[in-house]
Amino acid sequence: MLKKTLTALFLMFISIAQGQEISINSSLLTGSWAANWITHPAAAQRAYGVYHFRKHFELSQLPASFIVQVSADNRYRLFVNGAAVCSGPARGDLFNWYFETIDLAPYLKVGKNTIAALVWNMGELAPVAQISNQTGFLLQGNTAKEAIVNTNSSWLVLQNKAYSPTSLDNRERLQAYMVVGPGDQVDGKQYPWGWEKNGYDDQAWLAAKPISDSVPIGYGTDNLWTMAPRTIPLFKESMTRFPSIRRTNGISVPDGFLSGKMPFLIPAHQSLKVLFDHQVACVAYPELLLSAGKGAKIKLTYAEALFDQDRQKGNRNEIEGKEILGNYDVFIADGGQERLFRPLWWRAYRYVEMEISTRDEPLLVHDFYGQSTGYPLTLKASFESSDPSLKKIWETGWRTAALCAGELYYDTPYYEQLQYTGDSRIQALISLYLSGDDRLMRKAITDFYHSRTPEGLTQGRYPSNRLQIIPTFSLFWVSMVHDYWMHRKDDAFVKQFLPAIAEIMSWYENRIQKDKGMLGPMKWWNFVDWDNFNDWGVAPGAEQGNSSIISLQCAYTMKQAATLFNAFGKKDDAEALFAAANELNYGTYQRCFNAEKGLIADTPEKLSYSQHAGIWAVLSGAVRQDAARNLMSKLLHTSGIGQVTFFYRFYLVQAMKRAGMANQYMEQLEPWRHMLDMGLTTFAEKPEPTRSDCHAWSASPNYDFLATICGIMPAAPGFRKVNIAPALGSLSWIKASMPHPNGMIYLELQKTQQGKGIKGKIELPEKLSGTFYWEGMEIELHEGKQVIQL
Template sequence: MKFRLILIICTIFCGVNQVLCQALPPVNPQLLKSAWPAFWITSPANQQREYGVYHFRKTFLLPAAGKPKSFLIHVSADNRYRLFINGKAISSGPARGDLFNWFFETIDIAPYLTEGENILAALVWNMGSLAPVAQVSNQTAFVVQGNSAAEQMVNTDVSWKVKKSKAYTPCALDNGERLKAYMVVGPGDQVDGKLYPWDWETLEYNDASWNAAEELTHPQPVGYGTDNLWTLAPRNIPLLKESILRFPVIRRTNSIKVNKDFLTGKRPLTIPANQRVSILLDQQSMTAAYPELIVSGGKGSRIKMTYSEALFDKQDNKGNRNEIDAKEIKGNYDIFIPDGEGNRKFRPLWFRAYRYLQLDIMTTDDPLILNDIYGMKTGYPLKMNASFSSNDPSLQEIWKVGWHTAQLCAGDMYYDTPYYEQLQYTGDSRIQALISLYTSGDDRLMRKAILDFYHSRTPEGLTQGRYPSNRLQIIPTFSLFWVSMIHDYWMHRHDDAFVKQFLPAIHETLEWFHNRVDQKKKMLGPLTWWNFVDWDNFNDWGTAPGAEQGNSSIITLQYAYTLNQAAELFRAFNHPAQADYQELLALELNAHTYWYCYNEANGLIADTPERQTYSQHAGIWAILSGAVTLQEGQTLMKKILNDKSIGQVTFFYRFYLTQALKKAEMGDLYYKELRPWRDMLKMGLTTFAEKPEPTRSDCHAWSASPDYDFLATICGIMPGTPGFKTVLIKPSLGELTEVTGTMPIPAGKVSVILKRNGKEGIRAEILLPEQTTGIFTWKGKEVKLHEGKQIISI
């Protein structure tokens, strides 16, 4: 029975990728269909929806029979927790969700237990009104539930002790104002060492003065309960791990000399009494980590730790990210005030994203010893299971930096940017998910994103533009990308049960647009909400012309493109009438948009029927939606690539520009379109930016698309049929003469070695997994592929 339950959970949460799916710890079936015996607990006599940091403790005895082989517990908190067993930190959570799907972690704590007395402790915090926008909340609370009767001795109830910390106060509350940017990751932490209950998580600490926890309510799982504060669901992604990351270099100091051994932890650094000292550390690449600072002495000192992606000159320009002369740091920060004792460790509650970290230290009468400083790198455990190389070695740096960008933008959900927002947007997530599938083969974060947006739907039928989120934001174009994301999953994974559940929601989303079709012009009429398309075009909000007034060719054609994808889904799941209706509507929208917006004089698709403005975006969607024939699409593509007077795509929409190149059989031009990424590398960026200079974010997920396109476009590896049951290999080498690529698919790995043979020919060595077939196509010629190794010469 236990094995069967593990297998069921693995299938539900990991899809069909059994290679990547490690068996999740089993959850007692009774806990998934009824109230838990444990209680949600909180701190008594405190404002439970306000900012607060809390320490929870529970001591318990293990029987003399010895340490158990397994001791499973289920843990969650609002907002978040960090769990300790016998003084050792073992996990953090929960993964972000919403009140209808509040995730809990299942952890086997047996390896950390000892015979006799043990201590289970948790640091729990609620940012209140200062919480990140991605953080949904009800009130401060914590829960632990033992998996069976053997573990229920640790269940949260009044036997737990709790103390509200007086050491924490929020700081860096003006980040957005100082950076002149939208920044919603929450406040920094100011910690007063003399008020902190040091060693509180250990058995030796005396908690006699602490309060008994207050019981709130019994937890309820999804599908149960009548008065739920949170509805619990098992975590559906792996736990995030941490690993130490040392600073490689000190770039600048003020009023002090620092030995390089300080950065390796071999030699402490003493800051004399009554000094003001500044030390600028350079990680030399962007990272997401918990900085940990260990100090001794320095009672009353003040240590400010400022984190930044880059330094700024007096005009607030970043310039080359490697250069620091005449530049200063500004950004999110934390403050630690030591209490004067030895080996005090400061660590912020939440991770920080940074390349540069500056220590600004002010001592009083007591010298301060910096024992050590380093980062504990964290993030979703994406693993590289693909490879790419070519005769152009510069592509390797783009591949490497793209992968680094994708890693930093993956945590307990996909992040648009780890520094400024840490929000999961549909438009970003579609591209991120494809990168994940192609480079790692891991589909779990993609599945979570699809489900998160499914849970975000509003009564109108649209998904929210970003989710989880404690603020409502609807971007209708992003609801269309959600449908595209489901279509992507269907093409790359054989998982019919998962896909089928979304068909009613897909229909509702598409009907929202259908109900807004201008019946006279047969284009979309006026649309509500934020109809974002792309930055650096249109208006300050990236809104498509005609979105609010009606008859936007860009959004109408994107709608038609999405209708065609939906039709494939509905036809595959035995809804032929619905599929026919969607295809006919797409044809009608395409035909009328082309009629009203195509300008024969300049050969372009206008943004609206008034033909006052033109953009690459309109042409891209005309090609992708099928509004133009192949020949017309090729002519149109040449126009939009060469005419710099029209609205240009930024990094986000370069993904769709590449898709349009492939649809127009012009994929060989992709290699020439890599200049923006080359330019970013020349500017010293170690991750890819949100948009061309000047950019807010130096690390933005949608700009990592080359890691998908090097395999899907240059190598040309794509699913030939849904579920990647067959493979289509259609290379677009451009000026490249040699390319090698390997990537995971559900059946195994696909490998290609491609070498040009003269000007028009090619020699291809291809390896397909067992029981996998496909087609290789090169300049109009097709060759059938079989499992195993084959050599093709054209």
């Protein structure tokens, strides 16, 4: 049992550490650990470097369990007796440095055992998502039984000089923002092959240097890292092979190579390029198995798509006249047998070009494949309809969401691997609706909570080693907390965020110009959407004051915050926020609505108009329900106004639903059909030309198929009740299932009477009731099976 003195924060950590399904010794959360953080005694501590740590110990009998906590800065990969065990840590910050809890018993044997860890620090070249203090490794036994492996000076360490950073010019070569860190160049002749195995000779290795105590949150002084339990599951790996080779120059590659059954030989003093096509985008550790070929250079270049001479991607399936540009790794063979090259970090790719140049010795290439990895989202939902083309959108959207889910909700796995609030809100709803898994959503909400600045705003992306504040994204964070509250009964988790929400709302309240009832000049980067406004996506009026878009988004969010405060007994705060929201709605409508055009202008000067302003006018309630439909019709059919890109199409659909236009949703799927026609296998960041081919905010149709077409929405906080208001549009029938905290929701519906009626079946899980809506009619729903006939 935990001591009563544990803080609420510790209780939260204990409850959500269930993601690892192994119990943490409670004493490790209430004071200093016995293990030390250790490092290399002579290496520069904040510079680029790759290190190996080893520890030998004897066992007279096999234990039933052997649980340890493990972490590192920047990253680690843990081995026991040569077998890979896990990787980590999940990214956080120095105040919340995560550790994994692992049972090593399945990897142990009677007699001599070796625990080994590959640890690396990318230094100043680290990904922007990587926060760091200095090179370090930590392993702590769960109880006295495992204390024999605690990190201290009895561990040995070696700096691996085979590694050097490469692929440092991608930002220039791709002419795009790319901040995922360098590629790896590995010189095989300097690599300590077999370093992780039991019989390796480590007599020349140095004793590791202890550098810091290890302590959990709430304890310690002069902490370099403050430890917190990992709150998401460990990631597994599974082999993924390339289905095809699209082109070669030089030596032909045998057909059996792709299946791992037939190696091929490259003679001495030869060059070869092979373009592998995975056919769909993936996230994986590429693994290349080689023999001989001393001095041969192998370069692996990874890309989402190829580029033509004008640097355009075009149809992603077409390769003629196109070249590969992107992140790459380099391996220089040492001539040994069955050398396995694998980069330190996974790569995102559809295409991989293998470029080989041999020297005085032929090179034998045994195999090349990937080990796919990522957050273990499990698809539990299903959707079928009378339109078979929706199946491809559903499958592609799920792939997009899955590849953008790791230890964070990545905006894009190829270019950034950063967690942005605007992206994460949409990604979290997809996770809830399709997998029922809320753990990564909880981590994202908590990460942004930890990112808060002295002004009270959250950072726009986090974890991040560079400061970025997007005030509109702080509003999305509040919406994300509200979403969680509506979909999960978890009051203790939500309640802790109320003070932070109050600070964000106060920041905005202080910027309301009382004489105008709109927000005044705004600081920081007031991003709204790409392809509109200016090159940075900043809303008109944001910097000078009186942006209708931000004023109305603020009103929408204030109402959500007020609902939360009201639910948790903060009645006065709720009333004040409702009043502020109404003030913003009234002032913005009065100054920005153009009656002649029937549109909301971006600013009171009425020089520009956008779908974005109208969307927030509808969602915030600035326009009456009876006027919302007319406004939305104008937004959908008026040319010459700012158009939403894929990010804001999520909010366009929400506004259509609020205006009673959900039946027109099917008409909004053309951008996704176009992406599929262009050969994309994941959905892109924005319309062509796009930087990222995999951007999870564009997977919103997967949520909308269930929340809009099927019309499944929570009708009470914690999803205690459900509303089902199907909007089939041009579809004649739908069949779907969706995870709910109590079980699964099933529905099967078909139009009747030329689309005016509906019939079918609905099944709700235990203890769930709700209401079914169709064309102004209602049916009360109860747990279990029921027949619908209207």
